Amino acid sequence: MKVLIVEDDPLHRSYLHEAVNAALPECETVIEAENGTVGEKLARDHKSAHIVMDLQMANRNGIEAARTIWKERPETRILFWSNYSDEAYVRGVSRIVPDGAAYGYVLKSASDERLKLALRSIFIESQCVIDREVRGLQQKSLGQTNGFTDSEYEILVDIALGLTDRAIARRRGLSLRSVQNRLQHLYDKLDVYQSAGDDHEDGRFNLRARAVTVAFLRKLLNYSALERAEAELQEWLDEK
Amino acid sequence: MKVLIVEDDPLHRSYLHEAVNAALPECETVIEAENGTVGEKLARDHKSAHIVMDLQMANRNGIEAARTIWKERPETRILFWSNYSDEAYVRGVSRIVPDGAAYGYVLKSASDERLKLALRSIFIESQCVIDREVRGLQQKSLGQTNGFTDSEYEILVDIALGLTDRAIARRRGLSLRSVQNRLQHLYDKLDVYQSAGDDHEDGRFNLRARAVTVAFLRKLLNYSALERAEAELQEWLDEK
DNA sequence: ACACAAGCTGCGGGTTTACGCAAGACGGCG
DNA sequence: CGCCGTCTTGCGTAAACCCGCAGCTTGTGT
Missing domain, CATH: 1.10.10 (Arc Repressor Mutant, subunit A)
Structure with missing residues (x-):
């Protein structure tokens, strides 16, 4: 198994790298990209099927990158790892996720354990994992209760x-x-x-x-x- | 010497902690705060004279915190350490820095070396250190060339x-x-x-x-x- | 099939914006 | 002192905006 990490902060990148190694012993290669543009390119070149992606990067943000990646290979599994749970992000993500694709949304404030669990669930078990806090927004956002059409x-x-x-x-x-x-x-x-x-x-x-x-x-x-x-x-x- | 770190990202916080230890051997105590509110309180309790501060924190952002800290003790030295060089931030900071105060503005993308140098310059030599990229904005911003009154x-x-x-x-x-x-x-x-x-x-x-x-x-x-x-x-x- | 809610549309009006024109006010500067 | 550039203000107008009222088209439910 190969995992691609797309994240612009070097500290977070190496933290992710370690987390992936620890959570996924069956993963033999980890490659890194420091922005969305490079991320797209590497995903294409390596036909990556497993990606951890930051939203909010300077060059080309995670949503844009994910959209083009998913357009080329909809079965790609992507774990979004973000600092924020802005409704704008949540809405942006759920707008682009292909039918039946496995993906995840985990906040950076989550514990090590949660991150590792999410990695296994998504990449191995093909499940969707949405952070609780984010999930709340999603319901409100897509349902009409107090949310926006x-x-x-x-x-x-x-x-x-x-x-x-x-x-x-x-x-x-x-x-x-x-x-x-x-x-x-x-x-x-x-x-x-x-x-x-x-x-x-x-x-x-x-x-x-x-x-x-x-x-x-x-x-x-x-x-x-x-x-x-x-x-x-x-x-x-x-x-x- | 005591140094107070105000930064909400745990990874960045511990990175800063190490950098301070490495750059300032004369510093015997480092204390940490994970948001602006706590930062203000600790600064008051410890009468901190040396602070490294993140802008953009969830609870109470760096500019707000710095303002109240400087209001209480204008001679406090503050190094702002930020991901971004938005003109909005630069303008916000230069609006609140007291006359003759020593402060700094360094981007998180700067090298280890630059950060450590800045730490010494500000805390030991009482100099102002402004990242080159930020400096450019400042000039344009405060001068009138293409900038805003x-x-x-x-x-x-x-x-x-x-x-x-x-x-x-x-x-x-x-x-x-x-x-x-x-x-x-x-x-x-x-x-x-x-x-x-x-x-x-x-x-x-x-x-x-x-x-x-x-x-x-x-x-x-x-x-x-x-x-x-x-x-x-x-x-x-x-x-x- | 009928009723009812939700969304689209035209009409008409009162209010707010955008802006040209032109008359002062203020501050340097030779 | 008089000249000039910048900033402020009033007047007036055309356009854009906010919105109540009312007629229509849908889809949904019983």
């Missing part, structure tokens, strides 16, 4: 990118009014009106901008989600 | 928070028109008009929202800056 999330991203209502309408194939309709739902759910009208009509917010901020503060959005969305936007703009 | 940065934060023009005017003591004036300058500098009018008048952006996004993508803003700004905003709202 895909369409709401979509429009959130669109205004975060700075598109006008009209542009969003064109991009998503909707009428202007529908876009504004969805926006209203979004404002509701994000509770953007909060301290707006409490005193007088004084400290009112710009709803559109405020919504984006609140989403950021709630980890619904984060830098890497923005980055991806921006890339998709440019793509869409180019193809006219 | 304080007033421009200020208004950027305000719209990022989601305030209306009117609210900003009230908060900053300006007229409505002046606020809009500053906004225009900001839009210019952020080059928000970019692909707006190239094809036709099609894919136009919502300037206000777009400005925030671009600032994020350029690392002019980041999560922790937003967080701080939000806290200040709430404070201002409370005191009426």
Whole structure:
């Protein structure tokens, strides 16, 4: 068995290396990549079937890398090992995982034991292992309880990118009014009106901008989600 | 000599611990804190004069912690050790460093040698050590070349928070028109008009929202800056 | 088949933004 | 002192945004 480690922090990389050696005696080779780009290349060259991947890397983040890897070989098993459980990450990951693929999501704050267990479960037993904390988010996120519909999330991203209502309408194939309709739902759910009208009509917010901020503060959005969305936007703009 | 380490990642913490031991034989005690809150408390209890501090910690980030520590004892020497050189961080740090204080800013990607050298320079020689990459930003940021004025940065934060023009005017003591004036300058500098009018008048952006996004993508803003700004905003709202 | 909820859409309006134009205010500088 | 650049402010306008109201299309359940 061969394992590929994709992680930009040298300390974490060598820690992972040791953990893999300890948890998987049947693994005879471990290779390392220090960013997503190199990770993709090595995965292709070695036809890696077992990958441990950091999200949030400078050069090319884990979600992007995982997407192209899975596109080439959907049966690849990937364990995401991340510092954060932002809803933006969780959503990003579950959006790209192929049907029936074995994968995992473990936080860096987890114990040695948990990490090693996850390594065996995923790589040997082909099970999915999702950190408890992450799991909670996932349920809320995909179910509708207090969570966001895909369409709401979509429009959130669109205004975060700075598109006008009209542009969003064109991009998503909707009428202007529908876009504004969805926006209203979004404002509701994000509770953007909060301290707006409490005193007088004084400290009112710009709803559109405020919504984006609140989403950021709630980890619904984060830098890497923005980055991806921006890339998709440019793509869409180019193809006219 | 005593050194306090404030860093939330256990791996990085023990790495720092070793580095301090190796670089500073005259240091007889090293204490550790795993977040900003604990860091502040330990600094107070031990009257720490030498601190190595991570920015970006979950509980209370390095800038906040450093601010209160410096408020209590301005002669404290602090070495910031961070993964990123976002302009938002650099600006945040230089805003709170007291006059004549010795401090440093070293990236985690720096070599062992550089870290150890910095430790000695700051803690023993009371010099300021700023990573080259960071230094570049600082110059641009504080000088005006291609950088942002304080007033421009200020208004950027305000719209990022989601305030209306009117609210900003009230908060900053300006007229409505002046606020809009500053906004225009900001839009210019952020080059928000970019692909707006190239094809036709099609894919136009919502300037206000777009400005925030671009600032994020350029690392002019980041999560922790937003967080701080939000806290200040709430404070201002409370005191009426 | 009928009722009901959820989402899309057009209409109309009140409010907020973006910004050109132009008149002061302030601070160097020869 | 007068000239000039930067910053502030008021006025006015066109565009964008927020949203209540109401008619339509769906899908779902009993």
